[in-house]
Amino acid sequence: MPLEEGLVFDVMASAYRHGVLDKFMSITGDALDSAILETGRRMGDLVNMLDEATERTVMRANGLLSHAGLLLKLAASDPVMSVASRSLEVNAVRNAVKGLLARRLVKAIEAQAGGGGRACGGV
């Protein structure tokens, strides 16, 4: 299902109403802290890595978003967000989400750092 205008806002609004946004910001903060600690990078490095994302990565993210209409519509619904909110109150779930996010971040950082190393090595 293609993306309708306003759907991204609707998801955020629903997440905010149910407290998911606040919980997710805390989890994101913890995951970032953990990834920064593990890789020895700084937040500025992560912003620069984002800046250097390849066109392929950007278009893949765009493709995912443009076909996520149904999923986002579901996420914007109050019952789903209410369940998500209650789930994030469970420590095990919070830790799992945080761990998953942190691992993805570390993987992305290391992949980009590795890519840079290979490029330098080839010069």
Next chain:
Amino acid sequence: MITDKAYRELEEAVGAENVSREPAVLDCYAWQPFANDNPERWVIRPVAVVLPSTTGEVQEVVKALGRNGLKFKAFSTGWGAYSSVTGDDVVQVDLRRMNRIIDIDEKNMFAVLEPYVCGAQLQAEAMKVGLNTHIIGAGPSCSPLASATSGWGVGWDCVYMSYSGRNLLGAEWVLPDGEVLRLGTLGSGLGWFCGDGPGPSLRGIVRGSTGALSGLGIFTKAAVKLYNWPGPEQVRTEGLLLDAQSEVPDRLRFCMCFWPDRARQDEAVYKINESQLCYIFTRTGLGATVSIATPHLMKKLTGAGALKSALTRDLKWGSTLIMVADSDGEMAWKEGVLQEIARQYGGVVVNLTRARPIISMFLMNFLRSTAVPVVFRMGGQMFTALDRNETWDTQMDWAQMGETVKQRWIDRGGILDDMADNPYMTTYEDNCWAHCEEIFQYDPRNPDHLASLEPIFVEFSVEAIERCMEPLSSTDARLRKVISPMMGHYTSWQKKISASVDGNKTADTGMYCDEVDFDLSKIDPVMRKRFEKLIEARTWTEEGPPE
């Protein structure tokens, strides 16, 4: 051209080591980082540069220049081409040796400064005693005295710390004839606490709407109002700009708010401001934020329709704010009010304070306005289109008009694509009034971009006049000549003021009241017709405004 006699007199005034007419030195003053887009208009080499260190030396310099038929242009911390000279036979008076914070009056909440004190320096000292200073959008390297006495003065903290000209509590002013005038209580020997009186205040003459940009003399000391800072004596920070990491004070919240549409955004902004929640407030063009923080990513987003749509449509109506508090109770109250406003208007509050690494990076970029120079990253240069400061609604109209104009120029390849909606927008004094300037970025090495600057300037000027607003780029002597007759011939009054303090014409008045012809023949015919129609319809007669 400066004669040997005149040069010797300057040496006698400040010492030989503090005067120069070396071409390489002079050219350093002929280029400033901002608005140096047109070599013919801006890059004029001063005939000499002189560096006084005291008010007495400034007086001697000004008198020497008057005796020798030369003019002066004051320069404090620089940054914009507005501090450069605008004609021949002008000596640049560089005030960098006058760099002292003379006093911070903790009890009465003001500081007395010399011209080369910068915003960061004053903020660091003020925070030690629980106070803070307004820092303008050009950033913390700029002189608070310069904006308080001589030019503009908007910043993200205006919601709490007002506009530079409103913060001026007193000034020591070397007039173009070399005499010193002390404004307000200072003139009566009563200290620096009030910039007005006795009798009629001269602050309006000093500042007007924009400032005289050295056209009425040189300000050697000024008192500026300071404001409450409930945070620590020092915000410990490592790194710069996007590499910065700061310790975030406990009673500080950094939030981004998003609203479903403009109408609800506008109402919410009024409520947020009337509730006196903010220490920093700005409208956020999310696309523009991406273009500034990640300019390479921005270029790759061009074909990414869904991502662009999310940034520019779904999350279009956003604002960024910082709240601070003196107690936990006060912070709880502020957070509660913000939540209630979000509930009333269907908004979303993203409390970034919860994501420590993110807020740690952003904090001083907003609190000290250090982020602003990042706007130069994308193409190397930027410019801006200002209207008259007015209500939030009128400023939003300007922002939306600006986005439309910009999009046309982006589509033509005349400027860089920053998703068009890139306003530098804030409110003053809890939204008593507001500010909007539409930022556009360009590459000065690109001939198409350089060729677009003048038509964009004309288009924004026409748009402002059509809205009965003064385009705030009225420091341009051509535009001033066109708009003055539409605005009660205001330059005739400026010229009278100038004549009353500067009979000898020693000040460089190029940015203040000089006028030169605007060659309308070079403007695109459609735009020229709109411009000429406005001139015909809006020009005042001797009797007053047109019917």
